[in-house]
Amino acid sequence: MNGAERKQHWQRVYLERDAREVSWFEDSPAASLELLGCVNLTYASSVIDVGGGASALVDSMLTRGFEHLTVLDISSAALDVARARLGVAADRVTWLAADITTADLPAAAYDVWHDRAVFHFLTDPTSCAAYVAALKNSLRPSGHALIATFAPDGPKTCSGLETIRYDAAGLLEVLGTDQFTLLEQRIKQHVTPSGGTQAFVYALFKRSS
Numbered sequence: 001m002n003g004a005e006r007k008q009h010w011q012r013v014y015l016e017r018d019a020r021e022v023s024w025f026e027d028s029p030a031a032s033l034e035l036l037g038c039v040n041l042t043y044a045s046s047v048i049d050v051g052g053g054a055s056a057l058v059d060s061m062l063t064r065g066f067e068h069l070t071v072l073d074i075s076s077a078a079l080d081v082a083r084a085r086l087g088v089a090a091d092r093v094t095w096l097a098a099d100i101t102t103a104d105l106p107a108a109a110y111d112v113w114h115d116r117a118v119f120h121f122l123t124d125p126t127s128c129a130a131y132v133a134a135l136k137n138s139l140r141p142s143g144h145a146l147i148a149t150f151a152p153d154g155p156k157t158c159s160g161l162e163t164i165r166y167d168a169a170g171l172l173e174v175l176g177t178d179q180f181t182l183l184e185q186r187i188k189q190h191v192t193p194s195g196g197t198q199a200f201v202y203a204l205f206k207r208s209s
């Protein structure tokens with residue numbers, strides 16, 4: 001799947017489906033918040049939610065007082081859903097409609113890189129390498145990356161697309177042990193709106209200074 005096809009796929013998903021009915025929908029991003037609670041964030045911390053889609057993580061972070069928030073997604077329709085839900089509070093967020101494998105992000109700009117259920121869709125080595133390069137370019141030294149993907153016993157496909165399943169050690173290998181340390185990991189069983197379960201691994205990494 002090339003970049004244009006990827007964009008078209010996700011745009012269609014959010015235009016044609018209710019964001020509360022997609023398999024990855026969660027009422028509360030509890031696992032993400034739990035692990036972000038392990039990071040010494042301050043109100044000055046800059047956080048990017050990569051492939052944030054219509055997730056309510058940005059709502060939760062705003063409620064907790066964080067003001068330097070960026071949500072990036074390949075689908076502008078997904079961002080529209082989140083913006084509409086937030087109303088005027090959406091003006092306090094930076095919204096980027098971009099493919100993370102080609103996005104032009106500022107260097108050393110973020111203290112936290114959050115990704116739930118995006119990286120596992122990058123099944124070709126070129127896209128995977130581009131994602132890691134974007135992360136390394138825009139995450140500050142000593143910053144944290146919280147990446148949640150399907151776990152080894154998680155689904156092989158999602159939204160009609162193939163996925164790569166990881167454990168925390170596999171994610172660390174992709175990021176590179178020369179720059180990253182695994183701080184925390186959790187296995188979470190996500191219950192989909194239709195009642196199925198999906199095994200996710202949440203892995204929190206710290207970048208060296």
Ligand SMILES: C[S@@+](CC[C@H](N)C(=O)[O-])C[C@H]1O[C@@H](n2cnc3c(N)ncnc32)[C@H](O)[C@@H]1O
Nearest residue numbers: 010024051052053055073074075099100116117
């Ligand atoms: C499974 S959904 C997860 C959405 C959100 N993180 C959540 O937890 O609800 C995957 C999201 O990644 C976005 N996405 C997929 N490929 C992307 C890419 N290459 N760059 C940026 N966003 C992407 C999709 O539009 C979609 O919103």
